[in-house]
Amino acid sequence: MYTKYKNVPTRYNGFIITRLVTRLFLHILSPDYETEPVTPAAVLNHEVSMMAKSSKEQMEQDEKKLLSELVKNSKENLERIAKQCGFSTQKAWRIIKQLETKGLIWGYTAVFDEEKLGLKHYMVLIKRNAKNVNQNIVDTIVSPKWDDLIKEMNITIETSCYTHGCYDWVIMFTAENLMQAKKFSQLLSKRYPGLIQETQILQTLKCIRKQYVLNPERTTLKKLV
Numbered sequence: 001m002y003t004k005y006k007n008v009p010t011r012y013n014g015f016i017i018t019r020l021v022t023r024l025f026l027h028i029l030s031p032d033y034e035t036e037p038v039t040p041a042a043v044l045n046h047e048v049s050m051m052a053k054s055s056k057e058q059m060e061q062d063e064k065k066l067l068s069e070l071v072k073n074s075k076e077n078l079e080r081i082a083k084q085c086g087f088s089t090q091k092a093w094r095i096i097k098q099l100e101t102k103g104l105i106w107g108y109t110a111v112f113d114e115e116k117l118g119l120k121h122y123m124v125l126i127k128r129n130a131k132n133v134n135q136n137i138v139d140t141i142v143s144p145k146w147d148d149l150i151k152e153m154n155i156t157i158e159t160s161c162y163t164h165g166c167y168d169w170v171i172m173f174t175a176e177n178l179m180q181a182k183k184f185s186q187l188l189s190k191r192y193p194g195l196i197q198e199t200q201i202l203q204t205l206k207c208i209r210k211q212y213v214l215n216p217e218r219t220t221l222k223k224l225v
Helices: 010-029 040-070 078-085 089-101 135-142 145-151 178-191 218-223
Strands: 120-128 156-162 169-175 196-204
Touching: 040 078, 040 089, 078 089, 120 178, 145 156, 145 178, 169 178, 178 196
Parallel strands: none
Antiparallel strands: 120 169, 120 196, 156 169
């Protein structure tokens, strides 16, 4: 019988004992093999640390694998998603809940064709000047109240990103027509006076891929090019 180490799963005790005996044997044959004393506590600390690191790396790999399946179709049957990842359904469900709790999954949405709802898809590119941005402006940018303001204009923001490059901010949104899109762009300049140097509006003619999903009618692009 051997002593069971505290705070270590029972299945690892035999493994730790084996590693301890191996290191002690090597130390006896070659005293220079290790400079630090070989003690059960030292071996235990080392092995537990290695197991924790390995477990964390495996968890991160499992999360990435599951996310890669979710982005394809988050409405897919959980059992099928788990099968694609090589997980049990229970493990897949547990990982999803962990990702939601940690905030790595922000939410779920539907990818649709705006044209079939009578809407157009636009992007506004924003270049700011060198003026310092105070905290009040930052709070206004990230405030959910902004959605209430543009809702009256029948504008829906799809994506809003702070960027690096020729422009500092990119907002993707839907509107009924170009006139509404221009009004939205003008509203931005009024809302942040003296901060915006330039805006450019682009209209999306056809999405080939959107939010990781291929457009099932992407072949109609041939009519546009």
